[in-house]
Amino acid sequence: MKKLVLSTALLALSAGAAFADTVRMGTEGAYPPYNFIDDNGEVAGFEREVGDALCTIAELTCEWVTNEWDTIIPNLLSGNYDAIIAGMSITDERDEVIDFTTDYYPPTASAYVVMSEGVDLSSGVIAAQASTIQASHIATTGATLVEFSTLDDTIAAVKNGEVDAVFADKDALAPFVAEQGFMFEGENVLLGGGIGIGLRESDTELKAKFDAAIDAMKADGSLNTLLVKYFGEDVITY
Incomplete structure (x- = not known):
């Protein structure tokens, strides 16, 4: 979805050596159909469904947090949430500051x-x-x-x-x-190398759990089903 940030290298504080029992999923809530706020005031869209499925597969308890795009990486680093799932393209520049899972949306x-x-x-x-x-x-x-x-x-x-x-x-x-x-x-x-979940570099265990869950959704076809649901039959799939 998108995006490059980063005057945030100075914020690369390790805000979490290990993730908590409840994983806070940070998203923008303003980039449909990837993520948006529905009529009930809840986070919805492609990434909400993907994120919830990943948390179920990984046996994680997850809650959703919204944050404006331009501070979404600094607030991950400062510990306001544990993961960014917000249409964020994997780039070399971002990868110097945060870590990424394997992509859950192909380069587009x-x-x-x-x-x-x-x-x-x-x-x-x-x-x-x-x-x-x-x-x-x-x-x-x-x-x-x-x-x-x-x-x-x-x-x-x-x-x-x-x-x-x-x-x-x-x-x-x-x-x-x-x-x-x-x-x-x-x-x-x-542009970019696909879209992945952004994580603090210290959260290696959480990254491994999400990577395995993404791989499972690719293998069983459920990720492709959600891609087609939100982006149409012509979307690139796995």
Whole structure:
């Protein structure tokens, strides 16, 4: 889902040499269909179902915690929760600060969406969610990057004419194209190494439990079932 953070190397305090009996699952709650808050005020979406299944397989008691995206890694390191499951792409830069499980979502495409055809993506004004791999990518192009706190804010910026396009995970943008009159523009861009659960580097036992549970869901097909449920028949599966 996404994302690059990291002025947080200074926070690499070991906030947990061992995980507690209850594992706190940290997510954003603002990146549908990966994660969002439903009408009952509960965390829902693809990652809620995946996370709950992983906790059952690993025989862990888990509870869900929401946190804004731009502080999601610092607050993991400071001990506010024990795992990040929030559409976070596995990157070398992040891996210097935290650890990752094996991926539970394969490497996938990022894409541009616009309100009208003919946008010059190479030199236009492009919105991306702050601290994401998409924002980092735009910063290396000739386009002007404008960062926003949430995906919804980037979409609003295009609607309001503040920017020419949004660059984000294609799967996250697809509902806006299907339902709100946006259109994809240009070529897909492959970024990151898939999406994994972020953990403190000290939590090796918890990582092993989640890795084994993810492998089990890949082997029995249940992870593919959830991928198709939330992202459609064309989604890349294991």
